[in-house]
Amino acid sequence: MPEGHSVHRIARQFRQNFQGHRVRVTSPQGRFVDGAAILDGRTVTDVKAVGKQMFIDFDDSVWLRVHLGMYGAWDFAGEITQDATIASANGRMGHTNQRGTDLAAAILDDAGENSLSSIGAPRKTRVRMSEQTKGLAGSEWETFPPEPVGAVRVRLLAEHAVADLRGPTACEVIDDSRVGEVIAKLGPDPLLDDSDEAEDRFTAVVRRKPTPIGLLLMDQSVVSGIGNVYRAELLFRAGVNPHTPGKLVPDETVRAIWQDWSRLLRIGVETGQMMTMDNLTGDDYRKAMAHRDDRHWVYKREGLPCRVCGTHILLEEMGARKLYWCPVCQR
Template structure:
């Protein structure tokens, strides 16, 4: 599933391509025909993202809400657009190009009140200027749930996925199994600060890189990471490989139905109170 930085990049691309210009909307697949008809001939006013949710507001105050889920993806191109290929749920086409949406988890139109309800269900997004990390801290500091699970809960923090949660916990030296209520405020400040910085880098670069300068392939004289997810990371999908910092084999375990990665050497269990 795309992490939050990807959805913010999609919002920026929608704004660049369609913002302020009338678009043609269609649903070649037919599953969003009624919604596309309401958008056809309208003007996208603002494209925004909150966590993993793309929100494109149109001039008649109706908002297109897209959640890509596991299988959803966008294809952008120049006009004239080619004939749609495959199951295209929604095509937007304007002077700046076209966008084809395939396989989203959600593709729907929301009224203003519905948009507010959606936003109210989501935690603070590290990529948004209006994010309040205290909202997340209040929930984390009262919870017995492991911090690694809390960071994947979009109602606690909106945007991070499996990669960012593994990497920020490593960078901050936090045992991912630590109950939220045992996390210190200083540790939370470090986690939040890392999310803000690393996710902004992801928006800029279009990939997730989390290693510090002294641990890059060039600095360490090691081969670059080869993985479909791209990017240089410390622990994500490196189970059994030596930690780039201490050499301890990276471990993995399933936690809340997701694979968790961490270094026992750099992220030792916190002492019991």
């Protein structure tokens, strides 16, 4: 499932290429025909991400809410204008597979985290960003817009850009009041609000719960955007046993986790990858950006020695998701 940094990157890509443009909206798959009819011909006025959910604002206060879930992803095609801070070399945006921040110097992940293959939905895409289509012989599409491929739930088509949505958990047309209701149920997102009040809200909720902290961090009503990778890494970095009840985690530790999440989220948005190891430079940094095995402390390292103490990293299930942790460093 895409974590918060991916959804923020996708929202920024939409703002670059669709905000201010009138769009044709269709449902090639046929499962969103009524919603598409409501949105068709409207202008995209704003796009926002809150945690793992994205909200596209159309004129007359009509919104499209999208939650990608486990298998959802967006494909882009056409003359895509790239945000220099989140430049994506080509193709699919969903999960954590956008390419790096500098097209000329992007360090591409070899396991799909930063490539055209989606982590959760390993489907090849024919979509190419504009920089990649110029002068390419044998391009997979020759006219714009390209024909939809596969089960496209909704297509947004502007004059020079198209976005296709596949496999979302949620895709619905809502109004202003419903947007407010959905967001009110979500925990704070530090990319939208990194104020002391947001930190206090997160801390207060965690500190009154008997629920294990490893479950609380995945609860989107407690904090927005954290998924399986960031959960494991944040808890290791804080030295916290994932089974510790929230109310027993010291106040200063809970606040440190919030502040760390704020920092790691920003790194994820700017690089497109979940870099959770600190102080890497030169070859070590390039290696870590290219290989997931070299940029995480515990995630996907079950049975391997802890990078700090040498104890074998444990793997168990918590909240129906895999949990990785060190029983010594996280006592």
